[in-house]
Amino acid sequence: MPPTTGLTIIVPFYNEEESLPLLFDQIYRALEERELQALLGQSPLFELLMIDDGSSDGSADVVRRQAAVRDEVKLISFQKNFGKTAALAAGFRYATGEYVVTMDADLQDDPFAIRELIMKLQDGYDLVSGWKRERRDPLSKTIPSWLFNTTTRLFTGIALHDFNCGLKAYRRGVVKSLELHGEMHRYIPVLASWNGYRVTEIPVRHHSRKHGLTKFGASRMFPGLFDFFTVLFITRYLRQPMHFFGMLSLLSFVVGFGISCYVTVEKIFFDQAAGNRPILFLGILLIILAVQFFAIGLLGEMLIRDTSRTSGYMVKEMVNVEEGGIVNSDW
CATH class of the missing domain: 3.90.550.10 (Spore Coat Polysaccharide Biosynthesis Protein SpsA; Chain A)
Incomplete structure (x- = not known):
């Protein structure tokens, strides 16, 4: 008006x-x-x-x-x-x-x-x-x-x-x-x-x-x-949440995948034990986090297209x- x-x-x-x-x-x-x-x-x-x-x-x-x-x-x-x-x-x-x-x-x-x-x-x-x-x-x-x-x-x-x-x-x-x-x-x-x-x-x-x-x-x-x-x-x-969470997902995945490759190379070529090494669990955790960050970003992209709004007061x-x-x- x-x-x-x-x-x-x-x-x-x-x-x-x-x-x-x-x-x-x-x-x-x-x-x-x-x-x-x-x-x-x-x-x-x-x-x-x-x-x-x-x-x-x-x-x-x-x-x-x-x-x-x-x-x-x-x-x-x-x-x-x-x-x-x-x-x-x-x-x-x-x-x-x-x-x-x-x-x-x-x-x-x-x-x-x-x-x-x-x-x-x-x-x-x-x-x-x-x-x-x-x-x-x-x-x-x-x-x-x-x-x-x-x-x-x-x-x-x-x-x-x-x-x-x-x-x-x-x-x-x-x-x-x-x-x-x-x-x-x-x-x-x-x-x-x-x-x-x-x-x-x-x-x-x-x-x-x-x-x-x-x-x-x-x-x-x-x-x-x-x-x-x-x-x-x-x-x-706000309008592109995947740009934020996708960046976190990519960073987490690259680091986690790099750690996993490092442990694998040591196991194959240097016969280092892999199953009980903390660094292996760190790599796995980072890969899991990467998947979660990607999922959050995807959900955010879906939610911004159907957002309910309230006034916040009575x-x-x-x-x-x-x-x-x-x-x-x-x-």
């Missing part, structure tokens, strides 16, 4: 009751800038899509009060906490803007950077990521973040300093093309670049957290690591959200 608003701002939140009132104030003040309104040039100007990721405090009530007096404020509440990736996936699905901006609800992202992000989009880019060049976070967040960004930049070849910044701007086509699951919100620039979109970044202001505690923890690092390998695989071999409530031209107040 074509865009019906100039801008969609997507804000996932989880237990941010204290931060949300000030966040609304900051966003509305940022959207009053004449330069930003000139960039959008569409009526209605914007929508504010708030995604409640299963909050257990009064966060959703704060948004409901705003939605009751402001039609552009829309709420999607999840049945439980599904994570940021699911929240962004829901926001992308229901976004109606020509441009889409995502930002966190903890007041650390600066809404006044929206104008610069959209201006950069109009320079011909499809996704513009914020770069928190001066981070206002403790070492427990900055060090893992630096390791993550350095590793991702090294393995993907995408020259971004801050892949996981919550403040990003997209053209509509980008968000509608993304398929997110797991913890893949960290790798959105990688997925967009793989789809052929132009990706860049600009420095943005970063503020210290004012209320509550960070939702970041060590438990998030391992799922993120596994998703990193998933992204590397799907961005290179919606409990929707307020002022349009789907198929119908406004849902409860769903």
Whole structure:
């Protein structure tokens, strides 16, 4: 469907009751800038899509009060906490803007950077990521973040300093093309670049957290690591899994066959015992693994032609959200 608003701002939140009132104030003040309104040039100007990721405090009530007096404020509440990736996936699905901006609800992202992000989009880019060049976070967040960004930049070849910044701007086509699951919100620039979109970044202001505690923890690092390998695989071999598993199969077979030939030659020409040598079992194991890798690659080729897709989240409530031209107040 074509865009019906100039801008969609997507804000996932989880237990941010204290931060949300000030966040609304900051966003509305940022959207009053004449330069930003000139960039959008569409009526209605914007929508504010708030995604409640299963909050257990009064966060959703704060948004409901705003939605009751402001039609552009829309709420999607999840049945439980599904994570940021699911929240962004829901926001992308229901976004109606020509441009889409995502930002966190903890007041650390600066809404006044929206104008610069959209201006950069109009320079011909499809996704513009914020770069928190001066981070206002403790070492427990900055060090893992630096390791993550350095590793991702090294393995993907995408020259971004801050892949996981919550403040990003997209053209509509980008968000509608993304398929997110797991913890893949960290790798959105990688997925967009793989789809052929132009990706860049600009420095943005970063503020210290004012209320509550960070939702970041060590438990998030391992799922993120596994998703990193998933992204590397799907961005290179998703459509041709046999190229990956076939390469492993060929390597394993060549080494295993070479070992078996070596043991055979020693047995025939040098009368060396073969039946109880560990190197013989290694050769046999590698040949078996080669067959298994080949079978996995073949199954992968078959599966990608018949893949079922699920949303990865369950919606409990929707307020002022349009789907198929119908406004849902409860769903």
